[in-house]
Amino acid sequence: MTQPYNHTAIIGAGIAGLACARALAAAGRQAILFDKARGPGGRMSSRRLPEATLDLGAQFLSVRDATFAAAVEEWHAADCLAEWPTSLWSAAEDGWHRHRDDLRRLCGTPSMSAVTRHLAEGFELHAGTRIERLEGDPRSWWLVDAEGGRHGPFTQVVLAIPAPQARALVAPHDTTLAEACAAVIQRPCWAAWVMFDTPLPALPGVDDDWQAVRLADPALRFAVRNHLKPGRGDQGESLTLLANLEWSETRLEDGPETIAEALLDAFQRGLPGDVALPEPSAMGAHRWRYAQPDVFATGEAINVDYRLSRNGLALCGDGWRGPRIEDAWLSGHHLGDALTGGSPAT
Ligand SMILES: Cc1cc2nc3c(=O)[nH]c(=O)nc-3n(C[C@H](O)[C@H](O)[C@H](O)COP(=O)(O)OP(=O)(O)OC[C@H]3O[C@@H](n4cnc5c(N)ncnc54)[C@H](O)[C@@H]3O)c2cc1C
Incomplete structure (x- = not known):
């Protein structure tokens, strides 16, 4: 599938990916989301059984x-x-x-997923799409999903997924980002x-x-x-x-x-x-x-709660800031600001 050039792809429609998408949209930039699950939410998703709806991840936000x-x-x-x-x-x-x-x-x-469903409104979201590989050159990225489908090209790819999962995707392209991911447990x-x-x-x-x-x-x-x-x-x-x-x-x-x-x-x-x-x-x-x-990403002179590389790859999510919904949202929001030239708050 070919999308118009110059869009941002966001892998992961949890609260961090959605916060990033919203910050981009507020600055007039389009973002397309991909998530392996059936809908948005990630660790804020809920399980629907015939008898009950159960929050099995985050229970509340503070x-x-x-x-x-x-x-x-x-x-x-x-x-x-x-x-x-x-x-x-x-x-x-x-x-x-x-x-x-x-x-x-x-x-x-x-x-709990009411919040992420609300945030996902108006965005193109490819649910049930597990991204297995990134291909291409800096600033011209293709996303390859588990069925072999190719999505792109994108100038910017945001990986709003847990750091160990992001590491596998960025490692072939960016050793600095891969090392940063390795530091997050x-x-x-x-x-x-x-x-x-x-x-x-x-x-x-x-x-x-x-x-x-x-x-x-x-x-x-x-x-x-x-x-x-x-x-x-x-x-x-x-x-x-x-x-x-x-x-x-x-x-x-x-x-x-x-x-x-x-x-x-x-x-x-x-x-x-x-x-x-x-x-x-x-x-x-x-x-x-x-x-x-557990161990929040540390590193020289890195005092922001996301990672951004010149080649068009970026990382956000709770692993870059702290263990709560608030941390994940702030990480995605700050990355969105940084990508649109706003000031990256620390
Ligand atoms: C049991 C539990 C209880 C918690 N309780 C609380 C609480 O009470 N309060 C609180 O503030 N926080 C709580 N948290 C933490 C909070 O849920 C997380 O910090 C926050 O939801 C993380 O958001 P995120 O967007 O960074 O990641 P996630 O929510 O994990 O989103 C990442 C998304 O990426 C998708 N994804 C991953 N890999 C791929 C891929 N290759 N291709 C496509 N999609 C992919 C996933 O399906 C997921 O939707 C809890 C977490 C858990 C697990």
């Missing part, structure tokens, strides 16, 4: 940066975000305690879901409508009641259980059923008092191989 806060206001006004959790707890030896701080947290409604995380036909029992000392809890278990770090997120009133009791990264590393090749059972056991152990959970009606787990960056 807001620290003023530029990000302005973008969040727009998404909020577009009704794809709502304040959540409003009932957040932390587990301790002596029971669960309500967690309070001043941080603003919001989740997508009716699912993205750690895995198992995410389990468990559904129940009956509501969870009341927990001593905890509000009945508790929404999420941080746990200090070696296996389990966070449990969320999916059905109590805004916009999901029509689904039954369902939990998302996020594993610790260290634990996930040691159980990487286990089957999803084993993982779901282990995380449900950990949740049961973390309940206050002597409370027994009802029998689950269904459960499963998803493995995120590149869930969270």
Whole structure:
């Protein structure tokens, strides 16, 4: 397929790729997105089962940066975000305690992917298209997908994908970018879901409508009641259980059923008092191989949260800044600014 010359290709329609596309569009530059998944979202995507919609990746976004806060206001006004959790707890030896701080947290409604679907509106997105190879010369790039389809030529290619995956694509063309990717470690995380036909029992000392809890278990770090997120009133009791990264590393090749059972056991152990959970009606787990960056890219005089090469290749995403949605968005947004001559904020 031949596209008009001079366009930008963005590989990865997660929040970073979409932020970059939006920043380019705001400056009048066109971008075409490619994603191997069925739709946009990446680690903000949600799983749709007949009985429920489950967030198995990011559970909420938190807001620290003023530029990000302005973008969040727009998404909020577009009704794809709502304040959540409003009932957040932390587990301790002596029971669960309500967690309070001043941080603003919001989740997508009716699912996390509502935000990325909103951001993808108006863009040409080639979903279900895994890019396996880059070909061509600097400033005249072709993208080759898993079916052998060729897309291009493009003067600029943005790789908004986890650094280990970006490394494989840039290595034949740019050793500096490949080395930068090698310095970013993205750690895995198992995410389990468990559904129940009956509501969870009341927990001593905890509000009945508790929404999420941080746990200090070696296996389990966070449990969320999916059905109590805004916009999901029509689904039954369902939990998302996020594993610790260290634990996930040691159980990487286990089957999803084993993982779901282990995380449900950990949740049961973390309940206050002597409370027994009802029998689950269904459960499963998803493995995120590149869930969270651990070592953020460092390097001489690099104080920006993206990488940009003169040959028309560029990298953005959470690995270049930090482990949150906000970081990924800022990385993509700053790269978009830099590509259109705006000031690359640090
Ligand atoms: C379990 C879990 C829980 C989390 N919880 C939170 C949270 O509560 N709050 C928070 O702020 N952050 C959280 N995060 C982190 C947050 O989700 C990420 O930082 C953010 O979504 C990363 O966005 P991104 O655009 O950089 O990458 P991604 O979302 O990974 O997007 C990359 C996209 O590239 C596509 N892709 C990859 N390779 C190719 C290829 N070769 N060709 C085509 N497409 C390709 C993928 O399909 C994907 O859509 C969590 C992450 C996980 C995994």
